Amino acid sequence: MSRFLHTKFSSLTPYDTSGEIESMNGYIRLNTNESPYPPSPKAIAYSHEASQGLNYYSDPDCSKLAAKIAEMYSLNPPQIVFGNGSDEILNFIFMAFCENGAAFPNITYSFYKILADFHGVDFITIPLKDFRVDVSSFTAMNGRTIFIPNPNAPTGIAMSLHDIEAVITSNPQSLVVIDEAYVDFGANSAVNLISQYDNLIVTRTFSKSRSMAGARLGWCMTNGELSQDLRNIKNTITPYNINAMTQAAGLGSLEDEEYTRKNIDMIRRVRDNTRSRLQEMGFTVLDSSANFLFAKHESISGEKIFSTLKKNRIMIRHFSNPPEISDYNRITIGTPEEMQIFLDVMKGITENETK
Ligand code: PMP
DSSP states (O other), X not given: OOTTSOGGGTTOOOOOOHHHHXXXXXXXXXXXXXXXXXXXXXXXXXXXXXXXXXXXXXXXTOHHHHHHHHHHHTOOGGGEEEESSHHHHHHHHHHHHOTTOEEEESSSOTHHHHHHHHTTOOEEEEOOBTTBOOGGGSOOOTTOEEEEESSOTTTOOOOOHHHHHHHHHHOTTSOEEEEOTTGGGXXXXXXXXXXXXXXXXXXXXXXXXXXXXXXOOEEEEOSSHHHHHHHHHHHHHOTTOSOHHHHHHHHHHHTOHHHHHHHHHHHHHHXXXXXXXXXXXXXXXXXXXXXXXXXXXXXXXXXXXXXXXXXXXXXXXXXXXXXXXXXXXXXXXXXXXXXXXXXXXXXXXXXXXXX
């Protein structure tokens, strides 16, 4: 730490990306919930074309993207705000709307806690019940902003729209953020509820089903006023937050729904098959609606499975915290070929350890 750093940043806890960098070379990377498939050819072609115009600043409103998404969900373009990944949208939300604190599940996307700490937002965590978001516990939030991923991460378990609506209606003083990073893999979107509720934000990303994690593009949808607040923050600190190549790639992806649909179908098929195979090997595997599985073995520790796979150049995600999930690992669904290699190594691990 230099002597010039503001004291408020003296004890930051950045998001842990070490496992991700390590997995770059020659590893099968089943640790960061990316798509194993390349972006749509149309996304690549549009982005290449856009690279010719990089001498100009990018469109601060992402007008073409906003028009396309508005058409897809029957919204008006100003209801949509784009972020450099949905992480940036979450950051804007923590800045804008968490004066009364935040609330999120105790087992969920780790970035919420990191952002809360960074912005000095007081937060509470609500325990899951049998690994499910327990709607009855999300009451009397006293104006805290509620963050819930649907499906949740790292469990992969989805919530019903009925339950989401119950959280929204039982907390009229709170803003409810439904983080739909993984929604395309099997959950129901809350997007149709935004016309009814002025306390709902739905966030989305191009990083998962649209194979564009490296492009950094996410967005949110609200009834309108909330979006204007977020846009004001964005335009104050980072007006050109989405680069021109990414905007173009995003548009190409949205114009090629067939490609995304095909990849989602494949990932879901491979996910369900991998789940059955793991269950046959003695794993408990939660019922995933996402592009990953959350699994623990009946007799082998989560750490042991993680480290043995790593020796075999396969990265999955191990969580040592909180203790109740330390025997679970999160496994991103790769290509059928990658998952076959993974399952073969897993078979070896379970046979050796249980002998
Ligand atoms: N929400 C959840 C639940 C996630 O798992 C992730 C990905 N790590 C994100 C949001 C952010 O994704 P991105 O910034 O790539 O859109």
